[in-house]
Amino acid sequence: MKTSIATVSISGDLREKLDAIAGAGFHGVEIFENDFLIYDASPREVGRMVRDAGLALTLFQPFRDFEGMPEPFRQRAFDRAERKFDIMGELGADLMLICSSTSQVALGGIDRIANDFAELGERAAKRGLRVGYEALAWGRHVSDHRDAWEVVRRADHANIGLVLDSFHTLSRRIDVNSIRAIPADKIFIVQLADAPDFDMDLLYWSRHFRNMPGEGDLPVVDFMRAVSATGYDGVISLEIFNDQFRAADSRAVAVDGQRSLLNLMDQVQRAEPQLAINLPAIAPPVEVERVEFVEFTADRHAAEPLVAMLGAMGFRHTGQHRSKDVARYEQGGISVVVNSDSRGLAHRTFQTRGLSAYAFGVRVPDAAAALDRAVALGAKPFTQNLKSDDLNLPAVKGVGGGLVYFFDDSEALAKVWDTEFVALGSPEPIADAGLGRFDHIAQSMPYDEMLRWLLFYSSTLKVEKTPLVDIIDPSGLVRSQVVQNDDRSLRITMNGAENPATVAGQFLAETLGAGIQHLAFASDDIFATAEILQSRGFVPLQISPNYYEDLEARFGLDPDFVARLKRHQIMYDEDAGGRYLQLYSPILSGGFFFEIVERQGYDGYGAANAIFRIAAQRRLVGSRAMQSGRAAT
Numbered sequence: 001m002k003t004s005i006a007t008v009s010i011s012g013d014l015r016e017k018l019d020a021i022a023g024a025g026f027h028g029v030e031i032f033e034n035d036f037l038i039y040d041a042s043p044r045e046v047g048r049m050v051r052d053a054g055l056a057l058t059l060f061q062p063f064r065d066f067e068g069m070p071e072p073f074r075q076r077a078f079d080r081a082e083r084k085f086d087i088m089g090e091l092g093a094d095l096m097l098i099c100s101s102t103s104q105v106a107l108g109g110i111d112r113i114a115n116d117f118a119e120l121g122e123r124a125a126k127r128g129l130r131v132g133y134e135a136l137a138w139g140r141h142v143s144d145h146r147d148a149w150e151v152v153r154r155a156d157h158a159n160i161g162l163v164l165d166s167f168h169t170l171s172r173r174i175d176v177n178s179i180r181a182i183p184a185d186k187i188f189i190v191q192l193a194d195a196p197d198f199d200m201d202l203l204y205w206s207r208h209f210r211n212m213p214g215e216g217d218l219p220v221v222d223f224m225r226a227v228s229a230t231g232y233d234g235v236i237s238l239e240i241f242n243d244q245f246r247a248a249d250s251r252a253v254a255v256d257g258q259r260s261l262l263n264l265m266d267q268v269q270r271a272e273p274q275l276a277i278n279l280p281a282i283a284p285p286v287e288v289e290r291v292e293f294v295e296f297t298a299d300r301h302a303a304e305p306l307v308a309m310l311g312a313m314g315f316r317h318t319g320q321h322r323s324k325d326v327a328r329y330e331q332g333g334i335s336v337v338v339n340s341d342s343r344g345l346a347h348r349t350f351q352t353r354g355l356s357a358y359a360f361g362v363r364v365p366d367a368a369a370a371l372d373r374a375v376a377l378g379a380k381p382f383t384q385n386l387k388s389d390d391l392n393l394p395a396v397k398g399v400g401g402g403l404v405y406f407f408d409d410s411e412a413l414a415k416v417w418d419t420e421f422v423a424l425g426s427p428e429p430i431a432d433a434g435l436g437r438f439d440h441i442a443q444s445m446p447y448d449e450m451l452r453w454l455l456f457y458s459s460t461l462k463v464e465k466t467p468l469v470d471i472i473d474p475s476g477l478v479r480s481q482v483v484q485n486d487d488r489s490l491r492i493t494m495n496g497a498e499n500p501a502t503v504a505g506q507f508l509a510e511t512l513g514a515g516i517q518h519l520a521f522a523s524d525d526i527f528a529t530a531e532i533l534q535s536r537g538f539v540p541l542q543i544s545p546n547y548y549e550d551l552e553a554r555f556g557l558d559p560d561f562v563a564r565l566k567r568h569q570i571m572y573d574e575d576a577g578g579r580y581l582q583l584y585s586p587i588l589s590g591g592f593f594f595e596i597v598e599r600q601g602y603d604g605y606g607a608a609n610a611i612f613r614i615a616a617q618r619r620l621v622g623s624r625a626m627q628s629g630r631a632a633t
């Protein structure tokens with residue numbers, strides 16, 4: 001597998017781009033003409049920079065409005081092409097991309113266009129150069145790779161070939177199987193991009209919203225399967241026009257790019273096992289059996305309100321670490337670990353970020369294989385310090401520098417709870433509150449990190465992602481997207497905040513970064529759970545009474561049922577599959593909170609209720625601020 005990426009995909013000047021691209025392990029780079037034109041170095045120097053960075057110069061692009069021109073424009077187009085060939089000679093580039101014309105004066109006609117390319121092929125051959133033709137989705141006469149291929153076929157010149165770009169094909173929903181019949185040696189390069197499924201003008205969509213394969217909604221795997229079926233094993237090159245990426249950290253975006261290509265080709269290889277794709281063998285996507293535990297960082301003092309809330313929710317203190325200040329709380333199949341020790345990553349995290357749910361563990365069939373896959377795809381392994389206070393499990397760094405642990409049934413790991421913890425008998429066995437398992441883990445992060453973590457989860461784990469939804473916070477937009485496995489034993493919701501005034505944005509500011517902002521537990525009878533919680537003094541988040549008025553009318557609910565919901569401050573939603581009931585805790589320090597849900601066939605996350613929940617949280621935070629203000633005076 002030879003990977004490449006266009007300089008337009010990355011932020012910085014040409015030097016920074018090349019460093020980031022080489023650092024991430026790409027084989028080559030496409031020089032986008034503008035990046036070269038605005039850079040203050042000669043073509044020869046730029047060519048040397050590319051080679052010194054250890055990169056191949058895979059493509060020089062784009063050359064526009066070449067084909068189908070009437071005279072005198074035709075002659076000028078050829079003259080322009082010769083000038084670019086001169087520059088390519090100095091750069092040391094041997095492949096040029098010509099994208100289909102958008103010029104108002106360009107004429108159509110496959111043969112006319114093919115003749116132009118045949119003549120250009122002659123000129124390119126004299127200089128040892130090759131030219132690839134790409135159908136822009138918005139091209140004036142050619143906007144479909146099938147037509148571009150017909151042009152190339154009729155041009156019938158060894159130095160003229162086709163450029164396939166997944167965005168142009170997939171944005172127009174062209175059948176990718178039409179690619180399978182193209183001879184591999186006539187495909188000069190393959191460009192790859194994904195995009196979110198937006199209904200918008202093709203050019204605008206392409207120039208601003210492309211993203212890495214696997215980050216969007218286009219069937220890029222199907223596209224690449226068709227390309228691979230031709231026998232093509234040349235360069236696969238990312239060409240990602242994305243405003244966010246151009247403003248982001250160049251190195252991180254380059255690493256994401258490399259991960260996306262590896263993950264893409266791994267999927268192609270698994271779908272087409274008969275193809276011999278030149279790819280390092282990596283472990284298969286990790287099947288998650290369940291969320292094993294979530295770990296909080298705290299100290300004795302900060303742990304108090306958390307532990308009190310866990311107690312009110314029916315958790316029992318069932319274990320204590322043999323040598324460290326780490327406690328385990330359990331209910332049903334849920335384990336919560338509170339790490340108040342004064343050593344290790346947990347403590348360092350606590351010192352900088354305060355009380356936070358910084359780690360979670362998932363049970364998988366083979367923890368070592370899970371770690372291998374994550375690391376092969378660019379995750380950073382967390383290497384344990386034997387003296388640290390962190391659980392001794394395989395782990396990688398996740399959102400906000402937190403950890404994702406892998407847990408399996410192998411002897412040592414299965415016994416972690418027994419070997420590292422002393423089981424505590426409960427002196428007064430308290431009834432649990434009917435919480436059986438984790439329903440979802442909700443992580444908040446800056447919006448521009450969302451695609452990265454979406455790709456992290458969806459490439460490492462066997463999960464699917466849901467479409468992006470907008471959550472309306474009264475202070476701004478929060479975008480939310482979910483990764484979940486088939487049986488829904490893993491559900492991770494990711495909230496991306498752009499605006500620091502939103503509740504998610506405030507969480508990021510208060511905890512100095514991304515992380516788990518809330519945990520949702522599942523109950524099979526939320527009313528019974530709510531009764532028990534109430535008897536323990538748990539006061540749920542107080543929802544506006546207007547919400548309940550509206551609810552009754554919105555869903556045509558029985559007034560008595562709505563009165564019960566209101567009594568317990570339970571929120572309600574419906575989807576095609578059934579009903580959803582949700583209850584929220586107040587906010588703990590650092591902006592963390594719990595949710596309790598009951599699903600009756602419902603598969604979503606109550607997005608329609610988020611605005612009411614967020615408004616209630618704002619009122620709570622506001623009234624606390626007033627009270628502490630009063631206490632201070």
Ligand SMILES: O=C(O)c1ccc(O)c(O)c1
Nearest residue numbers: 062099134165206207239
């Ligand atoms: O948006 C464009 O103009 C443009 C240019 C060159 C490409 O390879 C492409 O896919 C799009």
Ligand SMILES: [Mg+2]
Nearest residue numbers: 134165191239
């Ligand atoms: Mg392209």
